[in-house]
Amino acid sequence: MSVSPVDLPVSRGTKARTRGAIEVAADDSTKTGRVKKRLTSRRATFAAVIIAVLWTTPTFGLLISSFRPAEQIRETGWWTFFANPAFTLDNYQDVLFSTSSSSPQLGSYFVNSLAIAIPGTIFPLVIASMAAYAFAWIKFKFSGPLFILIFALQIVPIQMALIPLLQGFGTILRPGQQWLHDVVPFIPEQNYLPIWIAHTIFALPLAIFLLHNFISEIPSEVIEAAKVDGASHTQLFFRIVLPLALPAIASFAIFQFLWVWNDLLVALIFSGGTGDVSPLTQRLAELTGTRGQDWQRLTAAAFVSLVVPLIVFFSLQRYFVRGLLAGSTKG
Amino acid sequence: MTTADLIGKLIQVIGGLAIFAAVVGLILFLVDRAPKRGRDYWQLAAFVAPALLLLVSGLIYPAIRTTYLAFLNRDGDFTGFDNFVWAFTQPDAVRTLINTVVWVVFVPLLSTSIGLAYAIFIDKSRGEKFFKALVFMPMAISMVGAGIIWKFVYDFKSQGREQIGLLNAIVVAFGGEPVQWLQTSPLNTLLLIAVMIWIQTGFAMVVLSASIKGIPLEQIEAAELDGASAWQRFTNVTLPGIRTALVVVVTTISIATLKVFDIVRTMTAGNFDTSVVANEMYTQAFRANEVGRGAALAVLLFLLVLPIVIYNVRVLAKQREIR
Numbered sequence: 001m002s003v004s005p006v007d008l009p010v011s012r013g014t015k016a017r018t019r020g021a022i023e024v025a026a027d028d029s030t031k032t033g034r035v036k037k038r039l040t041s042r043r044a045t046f047a048a049v050i051i052a053v054l055w056t057t058p059t060f061g062l063l064i065s066s067f068r069p070a071e072q073i074r075e076t077g078w079w080t081f082f083a084n085p086a087f088t089l090d091n092y093q094d095v096l097f098s099t100s101s102s103s104p105q106l107g108s109y110f111v112n113s114l115a116i117a118i119p120g121t122i123f124p125l126v127i128a129s130m131a132a133y134a135f136a137w138i139k140f141k142f143s144g145p146l147f148i149l150i151f152a153l154q155i156v157p158i159q160m161a162l163i164p165l166l167q168g169f170g171t172i173l174r175p176g177q178q179w180l181h182d183v184v185p186f187i188p189e190q191n192y193l194p195i196w197i198a199h200t201i202f203a204l205p206l207a208i209f210l211l212h213n214f215i216s217e218i219p220s221e222v223i224e225a226a227k228v229d230g231a232s233h234t235q236l237f238f239r240i241v242l243p244l245a246l247p248a249i250a251s252f253a254i255f256q257f258l259w260v261w262n263d264l265l266v267a268l269i270f271s272g273g274t275g276d277v278s279p280l281t282q283r284l285a286e287l288t289g290t291r292g293q294d295w296q297r298l299t300a301a302a303f304v305s306l307v308v309p310l311i312v313f314f315s316l317q318r319y320f321v322r323g324l325l326a327g328s329t330k331g
Numbered sequence: 332m333t334t335a336d337l338i339g340k341l342i343q344v345i346g347g348l349a350i351f352a353a354v355v356g357l358i359l360f361l362v363d364r365a366p367k368r369g370r371d372y373w374q375l376a377a378f379v380a381p382a383l384l385l386l387v388s389g390l391i392y393p394a395i396r397t398t399y400l401a402f403l404n405r406d407g408d409f410t411g412f413d414n415f416v417w418a419f420t421q422p423d424a425v426r427t428l429i430n431t432v433v434w435v436v437f438v439p440l441l442s443t444s445i446g447l448a449y450a451i452f453i454d455k456s457r458g459e460k461f462f463k464a465l466v467f468m469p470m471a472i473s474m475v476g477a478g479i480i481w482k483f484v485y486d487f488k489s490q491g492r493e494q495i496g497l498l499n500a501i502v503v504a505f506g507g508e509p510v511q512w513l514q515t516s517p518l519n520t521l522l523l524i525a526v527m528i529w530i531q532t533g534f535a536m537v538v539l540s541a542s543i544k545g546i547p548l549e550q551i552e553a554a555e556l557d558g559a560s561a562w563q564r565f566t567n568v569t570l571p572g573i574r575t576a577l578v579v580v581v582t583t584i585s586i587a588t589l590k591v592f593d594i595v596r597t598m599t600a601g602n603f604d605t606s607v608v609a610n611e612m613y614t615q616a617f618r619a620n621e622v623g624r625g626a627a628l629a630v631l632l633f634l635l636v637l638p639i640v641i642y643n644v645r646v647l648a649k650q651r652e653i654r
Contacts, residue, residue, distance in 0.1 A: 035450075078499070130381065134378035138378065157633055159632050163400060204382055
C-alpha cells in the first residue's frame with residue numbers, strides 16, 4: 001500500500017521527521033531556550049484544546065440530547081444533563097420503529113440509504129475500472145484526447161446536468177418503471193433505478209481519472225508477461241489488474257459510498273420524495289423543515305444518519321482519509 | 332415499513348446488482364470469444380463504451396442542453412440573456428450572488444487559517460492522532476447532519492423561557508437577550524458559513540499537517556541556529572515550504588463552497604436572505620418551475636467554478652512535474 005490514488009502533497013518525506021525527537025531535546029539545552037519553548041508550546045496546546053473543544057461540542061451536545069427524555073430536551077439545555085442525568089432510548093425507538101404517522105419512521109429510509117449507496121458505489125467502480133484499464137493498457141486512436149475529455153468533465157458541476165437528466169429519465173425510464181411495477185407489484189413505481197444511474201454518471205469522471213492513475217502504474221512487465229502467456233484483455237483485467245488495483249479501488253469505494261450516503265441534492269431530484277426511495281438525508285432535511293422544534297426526534301434522527309459515516313471514519317481511517325483527499329473536489 | 336416494502340427493496344437491490352453483474356460478465360465473456368478478426372475492436376468497445384455512453388448521455392449532452400435552456404423563458408421561448416439579466420438585477424437574485432461571494436471569501440480563508448494553526452499547534456504533540464480525528468470528524472458526516480447539529484446550537488426560545496440552544500444560553504448567561512440567529516440577516520449567513528468552516532477545517536488541517544511534516548528538518552534547524560523566533564520560523568520556513576499545499580487547499584475549499592447546497596437547504600431553505608447560487612438553482616428549477624432561470628444559475632455556477640478548477644489542476648500538474 002505505498003501508492004496513493006492521487007498525487008497530493010501528502011507523500012513527500014515522512015523520513016525527514018523521524019529524527020525529530022532527539023533533535024528537539026538537544027535543542028532545549030540552554031535554559032532560556034527551554035523556557036521559551038515551553039511557553040510557546042503551552043500556549044499552543046491551550047489554543048489547540050480550545051479549537052478541539054469548539055469543534056466537538058456541537059456534535060457532543062446533539063449526541064447527549066438524543067438520549068434525554070423529550071420534555072427535558074424541550075425545557076432545559078443539554079448541559080444540565082450532567083447535573084441531572086436522565087437517560088432514555090425512547091427517542092431512537094420512536095424515530096426508527098414507531099409506526100405512528102407522526103413519527104419519522106426512519107427504518108425504511110435507512111434501508112433506502114443502504115439500497116442507494118451500495119449499488120451507487122459498485123456500479124461506477126466497475127464501469128470506471130474497466131474504462132481506466134482500457135485507457136491505460138489498450139492502445140487505440142484518440143485514447144489521449146478522450147481521456148483528457150473525461151478528466152475535464154470533472155469541472156462540470158452536477159447542477160449543469162440535473163434538469164435535462166430529470167427530463168430524460170421521465171421519458172426513457174418512466175415507462176420501464178411502470179412496467180416493472182405491473183409485473184412485480186412488490187417493486188413500487190418509483191424505484192431506485194434513476195438515482196443509481198445518476199450517482200453512477202456523476203462518479204465516473206473522477207473514478208476513471210483516479211483509477212487510471214493507479215492502474216497505469218502497474219509495471220508493464222507484468223502485463224506483457226501475461227499477454228505473452230496468451231491472456232486476453234478480459235483475463236488480464238480480472239486476474240491481474242483488479243487484484244493489483246484493489247487498494248485504490250477500496251479508497252475510492254469508501255469515498256463514493258460516503259458521498260452517496262451523505263448526498264442530498266441528487267436524492268432530492270431523482271428520488272421522488274417518498275419512503276419508497278428517499279434516503280435518510282432527504283428525510284432529515286424534510287423533518288428540519290416541517291418539525292424543526294421536535295428536537296427529541298431530530299437529535300436521534302440525525303445520529304441514525306451519522307452512525308454509518310462515523311463507523312467508516314473510525315474503523316477505516318487510513319483509506320477514508322486517502323479517498324476523501326482524492327475526491328474532495330467532486331460535486 | 333411493511334415486510335412487503337422490505338422485500339420489494341431487497342428484490343431491487345439484489346436484482347439490480349445481479350443484472351448488472353450478468354450484463355458486464357456476459358459482455359466481457361462474449362468479447363473474449365469474439366471472432367479473431369476485429370476482436371481488438373470489440374474488446375476495446377466493451378471496456379470503454381459503457382463509461383463513454385453514460386458520460387455522453389448523462390453529462391455532456393445535459394450540460395449542453397442546460398446551456399441552451401438558460402436562454403429560454405418558462406414557456407420555452409427564446410429570450411436571449413433575460414435569465415442572466417434577471418440574475419444580476421432582481422434584488423433577491425443579487426442577494427444570492429452577494430451571499431455566494433461572501434461564502435467564498437470567508438470559508439476558504441478561515442478554515443484554512445484555523446486548520447493551519449491547529450496543524451502547527453498539535454504537530455509532534457502527544458495524542459496528535461486523537462486531536463486530528465476530533466477536528467477531521469465533521470468531514471465524515473453529511474452536511475444535512477451538520478446542519479441539524481448547528482441548528483440545535485442556534486436554537487431560539489422566546490425570552491423568559493430557558494434557552495436550549497448553546498449560543499443563546501451563553502448570550503443569556505452574560506445578561507443579553509436571546510437572538511433569533513437564523514432569522515436575522517445578515518448575521519444568519521455568517522452563522523451558516525460557520526458550519527461550512529466547521530466542516531472544511533478538518534480537510535485543511537489534514538493536508539497541511541502532512542505538508543508541514545514534509546519540510547526538511549535541516550531548514551528549521553538552520554533557522555533556529557540563526558536565532559529566528561517561532562513566528563519568524565513560521566513565516567520564513569514553514570509557509571514557503573507548504574505553499575503548493577496551501578494553494579490546493581484554498582482552491583479545493585473554494586470549489587466546494589461555491590457549490591454549497593445542503594447546509595443552506597437544511598438550515599434556512601434559503602429564506603431570510605441566506606440563499607446561495609446552488610440553492611437558488613434548485614429552488615428555481617425544481618420548486619418554482621422556472622427552468623430557464625435555474626439553468627442560467629447552473630451556467631453561472633459553472634463559470635464561477637471554472638477558473639478555480641483550472642488553476643487547481645495546473646498547480647497539481649506542476650507539482651507532479653517537480654517530483
